Amino acid sequence: MIGHYTLTGPQDAPVLVLGNALGTTTELWREFSLPFRLLRFDHRGHGASAPVPGPFAIEDLAADVLELLDHLELRHVYYCGVSLGGMVGMWLAAHTDRISRLALMCTTAWYPDKSLWDERIEVLSTRGMEPLADSIVSRWFTPAFSPAVAARFRARLLEVDVPSYIGCAGAIRDMDLRPDLAKIEAPTVVIAAAQDQAAPPEFARQLADELPSSELYVVGDAAHLAVVEAPRTISVILDDHFGNG
Numbered sequence: 035m036i037g038h039y040t041l042t043g044p045q046d047a048p049v050l051v052l053g054n055a056l057g058t059t060t061e062l063w064r065e066f067s068l069p070f071r072l073l074r075f076d077h078r079g080h081g082a083s084a085p086v087p088g089p090f091a092i093e094d095l096a097a098d099v100l101e102l103l104d105h106l107e108l109r110h111v112y113y114c115g116v117s118l119g120g121m122v123g124m125w126l127a128a129h130t131d132r133i134s135r136l137a138l139m140c141t142t143a144w145y146p147d148k149s150l151w152d153e154r155i156e157v158l159s160t161r162g163m164e165p166l167a168d169s170i171v172s173r174w175f176t177p178a179f180s181p182a183v184a185a186r187f188r189a190r191l192l193e194v195d196v197p198s199y200i201g202c203a204g205a206i207r208d209m210d211l212r213p214d215l216a217k218i219e220a221p222t223v224v225i226a227a228a229q230d231q232a233a234p235p236e237f238a239r240q241l242a243d244e245l246p247s248s249e250l251y252v253v254g255d256a257a258h259l260a261v262v263e264a265p266r267t268i269s270v271i272l273d274d275h276f277g278n279g
């Protein structure tokens with residue numbers, strides 16, 4: 035399915051696709067600036083994209099991106115994904131030839147402990163998003179970060195279609211992209227945040243160890259949504275990576 039997207043920036047610049055974290059929208063990249071043509075999109079049931087009840091898998095979310103690239107007649111692109119967006123990027127880079135350079139931010143190829151996802155899905159199924167919102171947002175940002183920005187992201191989280199969120203959460207719980215890592219030939223930068231509880235730096239180190247061509251960076255004063263807390267630092271890393279493409 036083709037959901038909501040925006041394509042902005044210089045017409046003659048390379049296209050950089052930006053994949054969002056679970057529970058976030060294209061607003062994730064609000065303070066983000068790079069000299070590329072930026073393709074932002076919302077996952078199923080997020081932001082302005084239509085709801086799609088699960089179950090579905092990471093490859094289904096990746097198929098949405100492929101359909102969008104075909105719709106826009108984009109053969110090869112750069113791709114940067116945060117958390118769920120990074121998981122989608124790994125699948126695309128391993129199973130297609132569409133990704134020429136890749137950035138994986140605050141993400142993982144596999145969650146060994148499924149209990150958090152089982153518990154989250156259970157609460158969502160019976161009580162909705164409100165009981166989980168504070169705990170989810172507390173993992174996105176460091177305690178010292180702007181309360182106003184955190185409140186804005188919390189509000190957007192509460193607008194996400196719950197069945198679609200459950201579908202995405204189930205896809206994350208059930209995924210195992212570890213066998214795909216060796217297939218990724220695209221030069222890759224892996225970015226972790228030192229205070230990320232959702233995808234700790236050790237997850238990023240495991241990715242970097244398994245990828246054939248990768249660099250690893252750990253950003254200090256940031257949590258899971260490091261691109262929001264440290265946009266300038268992230269922009270420098272990505273500009274160096276994609277600018278060398």
